[in-house]
Amino acid sequence: MIKETARGMAVHLLTRVEVEGAYANLLLQKSILRLADSRDRQLVTLLVNGVLKHRLTLDYALRRHLSKPMSSLPHEVRAILRIGAFQLLFVDKVPPAVAVNESVELAKEFPKFTGLVNVVLRKVMEKGWDIPWPDSKREMVRYLSVRYSHPEWMIQRWLKRWGAEETEALCKTNNEPSPTWIRTNTLKISREGLMERLIGEGITVELGTRVPESLRIKDFGALDRLESFREGLFTVQDESSQLVAHVVDPKPGQLVLDACSAPGGKTTHLAQMMQNQGEILAFDVYAHKLGLIDQLAQKLGITIIQTQLGDARDLPGIRLESQDRVLVDVPCSGLGVIRRKADLRWQKEEQDLKDLPLLQLAILERAASCVKEGGTLVYSTCTTEPEENFELVKTFRSAHPEFEPVNLVDALPFTLEEPGDIQQASKGMIQLLPHRHGMDGFFLAKFCRREV
Numbered sequence: 164m165i166k167e168t169a170r171g172m173a174v175h176l177l178t179r180v181e182v183e184g185a186y187a188n189l190l191l192q193k194s195i196l197r198l199a200d201s202r203d204r205q206l207v208t209l210l211v212n213g214v215l216k217h218r219l220t221l222d223y224a225l226r227r228h229l230s231k232p233m234s235s236l237p238h239e240v241r242a243i244l245r246i247g248a249f250q251l252l253f254v255d256k257v258p259p260a261v262a263v264n265e266s267v268e269l270a271k272e273f274p275k276f277t278g279l280v281n282v283v284l285r286k287v288m289e290k291g292w293d294i295p296w297p298d299s300k301r302e303m304v305r306y307l308s309v310r311y312s313h314p315e316w317m318i319q320r321w322l323k324r325w326g327a328e329e330t331e332a333l334c335k336t337n338n339e340p341s342p343t344w345i346r347t348n349t350l351k352i353s354r355e356g357l358m359e360r361l362i363g364e365g366i367t368v369e370l371g372t373r374v375p376e377s378l379r380i381k382d383f384g385a386l387d388r389l390e391s392f393r394e395g396l397f398t399v400q401d402e403s404s405q406l407v408a409h410v411v412d413p414k415p416g417q418l419v420l421d422a423c424s425a426p427g428g429k430t431t432h433l434a435q436m437m438q439n440q441g442e443i444l445a446f447d448v449y450a451h452k453l454g455l456i457d458q459l460a461q462k463l464g465i466t467i468i469q470t471q472l473g474d475a476r477d478l479p480g481i482r483l484e485s486q487d488r489v490l491v492d493v494p495c496s497g498l499g500v501i502r503r504k505a506d507l508r509w510q511k512e513e514q515d516l517k518d519l520p521l522l523q524l525a526i527l528e529r530a531a532s533c534v535k536e537g538g539t540l541v542y543s544t545c546t547t548e549p550e551e552n553f554e555l556v557k558t559f560r561s562a563h564p565e566f567e568p569v570n571l572v573d574a575l576p577f578t579l580e581e582p583g584d585i586q587q588a589s590k591g592m593i594q595l596l597p598h599r600h601g602m603d604g605f606f607l608a609k610f611c612r613r614e615v
Contacts, residue, residue: 165239165272169203170246170265173210177242180215180506187211187506201384213253214245215505216338219312221248224294228286229279240276243269247284252292259288303327307334316513317498320548332598333547341503341603343383345397346405346428347376348463349435352396354378360391373577373602374405376435395462400428401503403595403605404545407492408432409576410607411541415440417487422475422530425452427459427468429492434465443468444486446475475526481533484612488539491530493523495544495551499604502597516550523551527559531566531612540566540610545603547596552606556592566610568592574609 165171172194179185191211195204214221222233225244233241247266250257263284270280297306303322308315311334321330347354354376361368361380366389371377378397386392386399407429413419415438424430424445433443445468447453453470460468473479475491496515501508527542534540542559544551560566568591572579575593579585587593592608 165269167197169198169206170210170269172198172207173214173246174239174242174269176207176211177214177245178238180211181238181241184510187215188504204385209254210246210249212505213249214242215509216502217249217253217312218245218509219309221245221252221312223309224248224252224287224290225283227290227294228283236276237273240270240273240280243280244283247280248287251284251288263288307331311335311338313337313508314511317508320513324549329598333596336598337501337508339502341401343380344371344400344402344405345378345380346374346400346432347378348396348398349376350439350464351394357391357396360396361389364389364391371402374402374409375576376432377402377405395464398428398431398459398463400432401500401603403499403600403602404428405432406575406595406605406607407490407541407543408436410543410571410574410609411436411488411490411539412574413437413441413488417441418485419443419488419490420478420481420486420530420533421445421490421492422478422526423447423492423494424456424470425449427456429490430456430468431459431463431465433488433490434460434467435463437467439465439467441467444471444481445469446471446473446478448472448474476522476529478529478533483532484535484538486533486538487535488541489530489534490541490543491527492543493526493551495519495523495546496548497545499545499547499595499597499606501604503603516548520550520555523555524558527555528563531559531563531610534566534612536612536614538612539569540612542606542608542610544606546606547594547604552594552608553592556608560610565613565615567613569609569611571607571609 165174176190176194180187191208195207198204225248243266247262250262251259266284267281270277296310299306304315304318307318313334347357358368366383367381369379413433413436419433421430421443425447430443430445445456450472453472456470496511496519497507531540571588571591571593572585579588595602595605597604
């Protein structure tokens with residue numbers, strides 16, 4: 164049994180992800196609480212997320228020094244090798260000798276492979292980034308795939324759409340650490356007031372420039388230990404996700420429907436913008452996820468959200484043309500948030516992009532039927548893929564001419580600069596991309612139901 168040190172825990176978690184298909188972020192949330200030292204918790208998180216993100220690159224670097232395929236090794240030994248190689252290639256703060264020696268210590272639980280781990284990692288240490296990559300001209304797909312650790316099918320799609328330079332830029336961005344953005348709870352405090360509180364708690368804070376409630380934080384340790392967090396003065400939400408409520412633009416006293424509301428970040432933001440006046444019906448198909456919304460609303464001091472259990476394709480009990488604002492933040496492939504979810508790139512298949520639009524369109528059509536004349540409909544995803552975004556909106560519009568696009572140039576809380584973005588937004592849609600816009604990949608479309 165591997166000892167429960169930080170590195171030992173990382174081996175255990177990575178093995179569970181590989182063997183059971185478990186979600187890394189959920190495993191991490193539960194497991195790191197058993198580690199008393201915050202530095203150990205940070206190291207486990209770094210190792211697990213880093214190995215998952217860079218797995219293909221790590222295996223490529225390791226394979227050169229193995230006489231047998233990785234698949235023939237025990238899962239735990241694979242994890243030990245990957246953790247060692249990740250530290251050697253990507254983590255400057257860990258001395259190379261320490262990375263090797265700690266990995267060898269872990270491998271002593273598997274005596275048959277201790278020598279192999281020692282020899283292979285010493286060769287990786289010796290060679291470093293002197294790796295004979297596939298030819299970037301003749302084997303562009305394979306080169307980008309192993310160099311930046313992305314599935315080949317994703318690379319192929321992006322190359323067709325954007326070409327080599329942009330695809331490489333996107334892959335690089337997907338491998339960068341994701342920044343932590345928070346949203347000020349303006350029902351309790353101003354952004355400037357929150358910034359002062361956080362600085363007083365020893366947090367490094369930057370004002371967001373695109374969303375009036377946003378702050379970027381660094382050097383914060385465990386958020387749940389901050390008094391400001393426990394008081395409900397903010398919640399964690401990426402900047403691109405914070406744009407949604409501003410595009411929906413709900414007013415105090417209105418009736419608002421959030422068709423796919425869990426875990427409640429956008430729902431509670433809508434409530435803030437409504438000054439906690441009116442009514443928000445928040446649907447989700449899973450009861451336990453509705454509990455998350457209720458918990459967040461209570462923490463933030465919000466009372467106007469009514470959680471409803473139900474499939475967004477049906478929205479049981481919601482009358483036709485009864486809502487002033489409707490938000491449809493559909494389940495999607497999530498390819499815009501790859502840098503935020505380390506194992507997501509390995510969980511998706513290209514077939515998902517054929518299956519999901521059927522579900523997304525069904526949800527959008529039912530939700531659209533609930534919009535009043537003169538009311539607003541907003542469709543959003545956290546993906547980069549056209550089947551779920553532009554193409555789906557085009558299909559919807561052709562079947563529903565009563566919904567007219569709303570110019571997003573003025574609806575967004577920041578000024579667009581690129582001509583292509585301005586042209587796109589003027590037609591009621593915008594695709595945000597991590598490597599172009601410096602935020603999570605996100606798609607937004609806004610419509611108004613024409614008054615007859």
